Amino acid sequence: MQNQISVQHYVAAFGKRVILKDVSFSIPSGQLTVVLGENGAGKTTLIKAILNAYLQPKSAADEVNGIEVSTKKLAYVPQFRDLGSDYPLSLAAFVGLAIRQKGWPFLTKKEKGRVQEALALVDLTDLKDLPLSKASGGQKQRAYIAQALAQNPDLLILDEPTAALDAKHSQEVVSQIRNAQQKKGMGVLWISHDTSWVKDFSDNYLWLHDGQAEFGSVDSLPDAARSIHQEEVNDVN
Ligand SMILES: Nc1ncnc2c1ncn2[C@@H]1O[C@H](COP(=O)(O)OP(=O)(O)OP(=O)(O)O)[C@@H](O)[C@H]1O
Numbered sequence: 001m002q003n004q005i006s007v008q009h010y011v012a013a014f015g016k017r018v019i020l021k022d023v024s025f026s027i028p029s030g031q032l033t034v035v036l037g038e039n040g041a042g043k044t045t046l047i048k049a050i051l052n053a054y055l056q057p058k059s060a061a062d063e064v065n066g067i068e069v070s071t072k073k074l075a076y077v078p079q080f081r082d083l084g085s086d087y088p089l090s091l092a093a094f095v096g097l098a099i100r101q102k103g104w105p106f107l108t109k110k111e112k113g114r115v116q117e118a119l120a121l122v123d124l125t126d127l128k129d130l131p132l133s134k135a136s137g138g139q140k141q142r143a144y145i146a147q148a149l150a151q152n153p154d155l156l157i158l159d160e161p162t163a164a165l166d167a168k169h170s171q172e173v174v175s176q177i178r179n180a181q182q183k184k185g186m187g188v189l190w191i192s193h194d195t196s197w198v199k200d201f202s203d204n205y206l207w208l209h210d211g212q213a214e215f216g217s218v219d220s221l222p223d224a225a226r227s228i229h230q231e232e233v234n235d236v237n
Pocket residue numbers: 014019037038039040041042043044045046
């Protein structure tokens with residue numbers, strides 16, 4: 001199976017503080033990999049390095065800090081985005097914004113179809129005309145995910161997309177993303193502190209701990225990775 005991300009001897013350090021020590025792993029294409037690790041383990045640092053490797057011009061992208069990203073289109077949904085209470089666009093227009101061609105004011109029929117499909121994947125079809133500023137936190141989060149999905153990425157990176165959602169809506173987003181990932185055959189790299197769904201809805205885990213990165217199938221997810229996170233989630237609740 002082809003790898004979408006290959007990391008060889010990557011080191012993350014801030015001054016003398018080493019966060020990740022010489023880590024190596026590969027993330028296969030077309031699968032859902034959940035990134036686990038306690039607060040401060042280096043998850044966001046690693047994701048930033050992966051995004052940088054993707055964004056570098058081709059000549060430099062082959063190996064940036066030992067990271068190679070082999071994907072044509074990457075979409076990223078950050079952890080928190082506040083678009084303000086006067087944001088003027090509807091959910092559908094917001095989703096369409098990401099795929100509208102430069103210099104062309106209208107979406108083509110095909111592009112409109114992509115917007116509709118992305119909204120349907122996160123169950124927002126009925127709310128498509130709602131101004132984004134009036135949407136609830138969970139609806140906004142789903143709109144951000146729909147905007148990423150409408151770009152038809154080969155690789156979707158999500159930074160805790162369910163962090164602000166209650167258990168019911170979290171579960172819905174998890175299964176919507178899993179459905180979209182399987183339907184589109186895309187890779188998903190998903191930072192999560194909630195491990196309750198991981199065994200049933202993902203393929204692999206990448207566990208960052210003690211400066212190391214451990215990759216494996218979710219069938220062999222270590223209890224230590226699972227329980228630490230459950231405790232964190234329970235603490236918050
Ligand atoms: N620009 C920076 N300068 C100095 N230290 C940093 C910088 N960015 C991150 N760190 C430190 O690196 C460590 C890893 O941070 P990172 O945000 O990657 O952790 P994380 O696993 O994403 O944590 P969380 O679960 O809390 O989001 C933390 O101790 C953080 O304070």
